Amino acid sequence: MASSGWTARVLGVAWLEGPEGQRVRLERRAATLLAYLGMAGSSPKHFLSGLLWPDSPPTTARNNMRQLLRRLRLACGGLEVVKADTERLELGAELTVDVAHLKSAAASHAHAHVLEALTPGGGGPLLAGFDFDDCPELARWLDGARTAVEGWVRQAREAEIERHMAQGDWTTALAQTQAWVQQEPESELAGRYLIRLHYLQGDRGAALAAFERLRAVLSRELDVTPMPETLELVRHIEQDTPLPRPPAALPPSLPLSVLRPPVLVGREAAWRQLEEGWNAGQILFITGEPGSGKSRLAEEFAAFKGSWFRIEGRPGDQEVPFASQARALRTHMARHPDVKLPDWVRDELSRILPELGDPRRLPPLASEANELRFYDAQAEALRLLSAGGDIHVVDNVQYWDKASSKVFTYAVARLLDSNVEMARKPRIIDCYRRGELPPYSETNIRQLVDAELARVVDLGPLSPEEVRQLLASLRLPGAEAHAEAMARYTGGNPLYITETLKHLLETDSLHKDWPHRLLPPGRVGPLIQRRLERLSALALQCAQLAALAGSHYRPALALDVLEVSATELHAALSALEAAQILVDERFSHDLVLEAVRASLSPAAARVLHGRLATVLEREGAPAILLAHHWMEAGSVERALPFLLASAHADEQVLPPEQAADHYARAAALMDVTGRPEDAAQARAAEARCRSHVRHATPSNASNRSR
Numbered sequence: 056m057a058s059s060g061w062t063a064r065v066l067g068v069a070w071l072e073g074p075e076g077q078r079v080r081l082e083r084r085a086a087t088l089l090a091y092l093g094m095a096g097s098s099p100k101h102f103l104s105g106l107l108w109p110d111s112p113p114t115t116a117r118n119n120m121r122q123l124l125r126r127l128r129l130a131c132g133g134l135e136v137v138k139a140d141t142e143r144l145e146l147g148a149e150l151t152v153d154v155a156h157l158k159s160a161a162a163s164h165a166h167a168h169v170l171e172a173l174t175p176g177g178g179g180p181l182l183a184g185f186d187f188d189d190c191p192e193l194a195r196w197l198d199g200a201r202t203a204v205e206g207w208v209r210q211a212r213e214a215e216i217e218r219h220m221a222q223g224d225w226t227t228a229l230a231q232t233q234a235w236v237q238q239e240p241e242s243e244l245a246g247r248y249l250i251r252l253h254y255l256q257g258d259r260g261a262a263l264a265a266f267e268r269l270r271a272v273l274s275r276e277l278d279v280t281p282m283p284e285t286l287e288l289v290r291h292i293e294q295d296t297p298l299p300r301p302p303a304a305l306p307p308s309l310p311l312s313v314l315r316p317p318v319l320v321g322r323e324a325a326w327r328q329l330e331e332g333w334n335a336g337q338i339l340f341i342t343g344e345p346g347s348g349k350s351r352l353a354e355e356f357a358a359f360k361g362s363w364f365r366i367e368g369r370p371g372d373q374e375v376p377f378a379s380q381a382r383a384l385r386t387h388m389a390r391h392p393d394v395k396l397p398d399w400v401r402d403e404l405s406r407i408l409p410e411l412g413d414p415r416r417l418p419p420l421a422s423e424a425n426e427l428r429f430y431d432a433q434a435e436a437l438r439l440l441s442a443g444g445d446i447h448v449v450d451n452v453q454y455w456d457k458a459s460s461k462v463f464t465y466a467v468a469r470l471l472d473s474n475v476e477m478a479r480k481p482r483i484i485d486c487y488r489r490g491e492l493p494p495y496s497e498t499n500i501r502q503l504v505d506a507e508l509a510r511v512v513d514l515g516p517l518s519p520e521e522v523r524q525l526l527a528s529l530r531l532p533g534a535e536a537h538a539e540a541m542a543r544y545t546g547g548n549p550l551y552i553t554e555t556l557k558h559l560l561e562t563d564s565l566h567k568d569w570p571h572r573l574l575p576p577g578r579v580g581p582l583i584q585r586r587l588e589r590l591s592a593l594a595l596q597c598a599q600l601a602a603l604a605g606s607h608y609r610p611a612l613a614l615d616v617l618e619v620s621a622t623e624l625h626a627a628l629s630a631l632e633a634a635q636i637l638v639d640e641r642f643s644h645d646l647v648l649e650a651v652r653a654s655l656s657p658a659a660a661r662v663l664h665g666r667l668a669t670v671l672e673r674e675g676a677p678a679i680l681l682a683h684h685w686m687e688a689g690s691v692e693r694a695l696p697f698l699l700a701s702a703h704a705d706e707q708v709l710p711p712e713q714a715a716d717h718y719a720r721a722a723a724l725m726d727v728t729g730r731p732e733d734a735a736q737a738r739a740a741e742a743r744c745r746s747h748v749r750h751a752t753p754s755n756a757s758n759r760s761r
Contacts, residue, residue, distance in 0.1 A: 060149040061131050065090040066157070066172070066204070067179025071130060079130045083185050085123055087193065089146070090182055092137065093155035094200055097145035099362075105392035106193050113393040142362075154181060154204065161207035166218075169211035170231070179238075180204075192389070202610070206629035209242075216248055225256050236265075241276045241622050243269065247285050254292050262292050279620055316553065318528040321521035322352050325512050329356050329484075332510040338467060338503060339484045340452075343514030345646050346550025349486040352514065353448045357484055363446035364390055367641075368454030370648065371605025373493070374683045377407040378606060380433070380459035383449075384408060387440040394439050403432030434466035441470075441481035451645065452487035457495045464499040471508045488645070489513065516547030525552060533566040540569040550644060554582045583650040586634050593619060594627040595654065598636050602651045603663050603687075607671070607680060609640065615670045616663070664688040 062072045069086035071079040081089070084107050091106075092098060104116035111119065124137055124144075136150035146152060153172050160168035181201045187194040212235045219228035229252045235245040246269035253262035266281075266289045273279050281289075291298050325341070329352075332339045339356075341349045357363035366386050372378040384404065388394070396404070405412035406420075406429060420426045441447070455463070470480055492500070503509035517525065522545075523538035534556065545551035559565040587595060596617055601608040613624050631637040635647075642648040655663070665688035672681050678700040685694035719738070 060151060061134065061136055063089045063093070063136075063150060063152045065093065065182055066153050067183050069182060069185075073131070085127055086182055086185065087187075087197075088123065088127075088137070088144075089150075089152055090154055090200070091196070092144060092146050093152035094158060094203075097143050099390070100139065100142060100144050101393050102390060103144060106196070107190065109190050109192060109392075157204065157207060161211065164214075166211035166214040169207055170215060173208065202625065202628070205625055206632060209239075209244075209625065210629055210633060213244070213248075220252075225252060228252055229256065239622070240268075240272045243273065243282055243285060243622065244626060246272075247288060250285075250288060250292070251298065254298065259292060259295070263289070266292075316525060316529060316549075318525070319348075319351065319355055320525040320528060321517040322348070322514070325352060325514055326356065328510070328512045332512070333360065333482075335507075335510075336471065336480060337507070338471070338509035340500060340509060340511040341484065341486045341514065342489045342511060344516075344548065345488055346548045346644065347514045347516070348549040349488075349514060350448075350450050351549075353450070353484045353486050357446040357448050360446055360482070361444060363448055365448050365450060367450040368452055369606035369641075370454055370602075371607070371683075372454045372459070373456045375606075375677060375679050376456055376458040377462070378459065379455040380462055381407045382606065383459075383463075384436065384440075387436075390445065391440050391443060394442075396436055396439060399428075400432045400435050400439075403429045404436060430462055430465050431469075433462045434469045437466045437481055438470055444482075446482045446484065449483060449485045452485045452496060453491040453493070455496060457493070460493075460496045460499050464503065468503060468506065468508060472506070517542070517549060517552075518547060522547055522552065525549070529556070531556070531560075531565060537565075537569055550646065558582045558585070583647055584654070586636065587650060587654055590630060590634060590636070591627065593617070593623060594630040594634075594636075595651075597624070597627045598631055598651045599655050599659070600663060600667070601637060601640075601642070602648055602655070603660065603684075604667060607676065612667070612670065616666045661688050665690065668693070 060074060063081070063086075064070055064072065065081075065086055069081040069090075071081060073079075087107065088103065091103065100120065101113070101117070104113070104120045107123075108116040108119050124139055127136055128134065131150070134147070134149045136147045138145050138147045146155065157169055157172035160166075160172060181204050182197060187197060212231060216228045216231050216235075219225075219231070229249075232245060232248045232252055235242065236249050239245055246265065249265045250262045250269070253259075253265055266285070269285070270281055273281060288298065329339055329341075339353075341353055343349050354363070354365075364386065366383045368379045369382075372382075385408070401411045402417060406414045406417065418425055420429055452460075467481065467483065487496070500509065500511070504511060519539060519542040522542040523535060526534040526538050526541065537559075541552060541555065545555055556565070587598070590598070597610075597613050600613055600616055604612060610624065610628055613619060613627075614621065617624075619627075628637070635643045636651070637643065642651070664684045668681055668684035668688055668690075671684065678697040682694045682697035685691070685697065
């Protein structure tokens with residue numbers, strides 16, 4: 056880490072250190088601001104103000120931020136260690152933040168530099184000693200940030216210990232392991248390394264003493280016993296027999312150029328189409344085969360045009376009405392906390408965002424007027440939340456549920472077809488897989504295109520020459536020589552190309568002739584499957600759980616569903632991130648998600664669905680979600696009450712066709728399970744709901760006033 060200028064240490068106790076050795080303790084919000092900018096980089100000023108002072112009016116929060124920046128400047132002798140303009144904040148060139156150095160080193164797999172960022176004093180948890188009970192959004196961010204830092208440090212420690220062990224440098228490996236155990240005494244992986252290294256150095260007594268300390272810590276702190284592999288290691292030491300095979304070495308670090316190619320190749324024509332659509336003020340839809348680079352093109356084009364953020368549809372959204380729209384609205388509102396929505400808009404949005412009010416006091420959407428008011432509220436919210444000019448990149452539109460697709464189309468069509476000036480209209484780039492849109496989304500997109508409010512840009516495969524250009528841009532010795540074979544093997548699909556390169560690098564085959572015998576048939580699927588096979592059983596289970604939980608997945612679910620300790624879970628999640636299976640709680644690509652799903656046997660899937668349903672039921676999850684998991688678990692009887700409960704709720708607060716669909720589904724299941732009287736009641740409720748459905752829906756009434 057640079058020694059000139061000022062240094063902020065936020066790993067452990069937070070403080071500032073000057074170039075002449077002066078030290079200043081950082082108060083809670085100042086330390087958090089520096090930690091956030093170190094982790095996230097340049098960030099919107101209004102968002103950070105709302106994060107740090109969530110209960111203050113926007114003007115007060117902005118004033119508080121100005122005062123905080125002034126105090127930081129004075130503490131650093133007048134230097135502007137945080138640069139601020141009217142919109143954004145970022146770290147100044149005169150300040151180095153330890154967590155930013157650590158993150159950069161972790162991204163480039165510079166494991167020794169990761170550990171350097173922990174000195175002096177051995178580092179510690181991010182923002183140690185601070186809590187944020189009064190700032191719930193900030194507390195959630197800090198939980199995730201701490202988990203990420205712990206994963207980077209753990210991976211670096213293991214890699215460095217393995218490196219020194221491979222070189223026969225037992226002394227350095229032992230010293231690093233002892234530092235790890237001191238930092239994480241409940242880490243069984245660190246404890247095993249310590250036991251093994253003591254024994255390899257000829258100190259059998261120290262090895263057995265280290266085991267007893269580990270066993271005591273596991274019992275006291277986590278209420279668990281050592282894992283079988285730890286007990287097996289100790290048995291060999293007690294019997295003085297050859298040690299079992301040491302932990303597998305980490306796979307070779309993959310160059311950053313392979314993880315994200317530095318140049319966007321072969322998309323010049325698509326870029327021109329996007330420019331034309333942008334200049335015409337249209338919604339831009341990008342479609343193509345899985346792996347064709349839709350998201351990458353959308354992100355690069357958006358970044359070229361200005362400030363942007365991501366909204367995404369997720370597998371499982373189609374089971375829950377308005378799941379996609381609710382997530383999009385929450386993303387918008389978190390990004391623009393200063394925007395005050397009118398009371399009538401908040402009331403209507405509370406139908407799908409209960410945190411905004413009590414939807415039970417609203418009239419059912421049984422009349423056209425009430426339904427139109429609900430749809431107009433969506434359009435007004437989008438107008439107000441888009442006024443800042445941010446670009447919305449909406450990924451995986453094929454997963455959007457029917458209700459969300461309908462209300463989104465209405466809201467966007469109304470805004471684009473209105474007299475709102477171009478600069479204040481929403482700028483939206485949507486991505487979806489070719490041929491995988493549900494019929495309702497196809498219809499909605501076609502309506503927008505026919506009205507000249509949108510255009511579709513279709514991505515094809517890269518040509519053989521473009522494949523050669525892509526390989527040349529990666530600057531990997533030997534890669535360009537495989538251009539012709541790579542184009543044939545992958546069909547010019549960018550994701551297939553990078554997955555194949557990962558395989559060649561991991562098998563040390565890139566510099567050799569094209570390895571026909573090493574590559575499995577079937578292209579990218581088997582290559583991803585091989586990555587899954589290298590995972591531990593727990594890491595694979597975590598990935599499978601994420602695949603089944605869909606949009607409701609969060610790491611904490613695994614603690615209850617899989618009944619594992621926090622230490623075991625952190626190790627498994629770190630392995631998934633290192634293998635590029637999960638990135639920031641979502642799958643690195645849809646094809647990876649599909650490979651994980653394919654790895655589940657029907658019996659194992661039913662068990663996981665049942666465990667998920669049990670845990671989510673305890674947490675009070677939405678009724679329709681519980682119905683889905685119980686049905687997938689094969690427990691139709693347990694699913695039916697939740698399906699009916701969902702229909703009753705929908706009849707009260709959502710458009711009637713949604714409730715009608717659920718009543719119909721429940722009636723069909725009741726017929727199968729031999730409950731004809733209940734089925735008849737469900738069908739009567741379905742008929743009642745359908746009688747309220749109007750022929751003139753809000754989607755074709757955009758010119759009507761609220």
